[in-house]
Amino acid sequence: MFKIFRNTILGVTLLSGSIISHAEETELSMSGNIGFMSDYMYRGIHQSxxxxxxxxDLEYGGFYLGTWFADLQEDGWVEGSHRGFEYDVYAGFGFDVSESISASIGYTIYRYTDKGAAAFDDDYDEVNLGLGFTASENLSFAIDYAVGENTAVDQSETDYDVLTISADYLGVYLLVGQWGVQEDDASKNEVDASWWEVGYSRSVGDFDLSAGFVLSEKELASGSDTAEDGDFSRFIFSMGTSF
Incomplete structure (x- = not known):
């Protein structure tokens, strides 16, 4: 599954820090995916x-292991940052609590090919927890929580947590997310910010299509956002296929 269908704007059926229903399958399965995003938004922040x-992705008896890549433009998170690649690695375990409730626990690392003063971003390591509820064949809900640490090039550390609550009905989804950021012990600065997403996703033949609207508070503005003095928004489209 695409990372963008996990916990960015384009989906409520999630993986990293989200829900997978594994039932009792014990065979090893492998899948791949490729796709394109008009804008790369992640947790309310414009990345590129x-x-x-x-x-x-690999899955076996409820366990999963995977990696995900995205190319980054120069107009992303930090204005004037180098173009490069993001690569993520994640692993965890998902299970069914009942016929309508599922849960997961996992770990994700986020890395970037460029380093140094003009790097796109720093290293992130986080624990992911997810809980999902299927209300009917067409309606589902998910709660996802991530707690992690950001390590900068100068080795300073920032703790953060992210909570998302989402609902999906026949491909129409609504997601509300909340960031909590705690600077290192020297500054004790704290930042709280929210974002909201609404959109629609569906499969057409072998392709997954999705379009959405993201509204983020000003604290989540990146170097390329022109409305850093207030809330900002973006329309986003993506398409991809799995194999």
Whole structure:
């Protein structure tokens, strides 16, 4: 599954820090995916303009291991930052609590090919927890929580947590997310910010299509956002296929 269908704007059926229903399958399965995003938004933050993406996933008896890649443009998170690639690695375990409730626990690392003063971003390591509820054949809900640490090039550390609550009905989804950021012990600065997403996703033949609207508070503005003095928004489209 695409990372963008996990916990960015384009989906409520999630993986990293989200829900997978594994039932009792014990066979090893492998899948891959490739796709394109008109804008790469992640947890309410604009990462990059048009971006190609792809990934590989392994699953066995409820356990999963995967990696995901995206190319990054120069107009992304930090203004003037180098163009490069993001690569993520994640692993965890998902299980069914009942016929209508599922849960997961996992770990994700986020890395970037460029380093140094003009790097796109720093290293992130986080624990992911997810809980999902299927109300009917057409309606589902998910709660996802991530707690992690950001390590900068100068080795300073920032703790953060992210909570998302989402609902999906016949491909129409609504997601509300909340960031909590705690600077290192020297500054004790804290930042709280929210974002909201609404959109629609569906499969057409072998392709997954999705379009959405993201509204983020000003604290989540990146170097390329022009409305850093207030809330900002973006319309986003993506398409991809799995194999």
């Amino acid at each position: 303009s048009s971006s190609a993406m792809g990934g590989l």
